Amino acid sequence: MKILISADMEGATGVTWPADVLPGTPQWERCRSMFTSDVNAAVRGFFDGGAAEVLINEAHWTMRNLLLEQLDERAEMLTGRHKSLSMVEGVQHGDVDGIAFLGYHAGAGMEGVLAHTYLANSITGVWVNGVRASEGLLNAHVVAEYGVPVLLVTGDDLACEDALGYAPEARKVAVKDHVSRYAARCRTPARTAAEIRAAAKDATSLAGRYEPVRGGPFTVALEFDAEHLSLAATVVPGVERTGERKVAYTSETMYEGIRTFKAVTTLVSAAVEEQYG
Ligand SMILES: [Zn+2]
Secondary structure (H helix, E strand, O other): OEEEEEEOOOOOOOOOOHHHHOOOOHHHHHHHHHHHHHHHHHHHHHHHOOOOEEEEEEOOOOOOOOOHHHOOOOOEEEOOOOOOOHHHOOHHHOOOOEEEEEEEOOOOOOOOOOOOEOEOOOEEEEEEOOEEOOHHHHHHHHHHOOOOOEEEEEEEHHHHHHHHHHOOOOEEEEEEEEEEOOEEEEOOHHHHHHHHHHHHHHHHHHOOOOOOOOOOOEEEEEEEOOHHHHHHHOOOOOOEEEEOOEEEEEEOOHHHHHHHHHHHHHHHHHOOOOOOO
């Protein structure tokens, strides 16, 4: 049994503030070890449940946050940027029996600690076939195309609630309770590690590939906080303006859909001016 862990940081234990997840800050340095603790707990739980292999894919920002030297030695880690499936890289080789979304968070425009969808600012909403989308929902569509079940989701309580929509069967662990976008009632790493480890062990009972789901076509709509960003996004072939601050495109598969999404977010983030947005 091989398990893949997609590890994002905003939903990690103790994280509530932009500097906590911003590479290079003293707060980020401190939070990296709590993030690593969450991931280690899941690794141990999956091995407790009978996994033969656990691969961790870094999924936050520059994708180099976890402390390899502190990880359980049985795991391997995929680190760094420019991977064709981004947050769920590694799922496409036909050998993964289940995936965990660790440190996930609510989507753009939703209530939740550090809620966003790919870009921390600028995107105020994403919808897939009319359903408001978080990164979890987008990635759940991608992994379904490879027949891989989502086994476990961790994050704040609202990230867990969001996961009920895209992975109802998955085990959930809320490591903190949302108070505001930048505040949460947090549980200690020792406590969350114990809960994550137990949930991961239990979640291995859900592992096993199924027939790939062809859920497309997918119409992905995005809304921005400024009108010039929608213009910037239409440089990507197939992306049409649907309103002053809105664009949409349609993809047959979410494999294509997520790649177009990455192209849009790359262009849009380059079009944001520091003072004027
Ligand atoms: Zn994220």
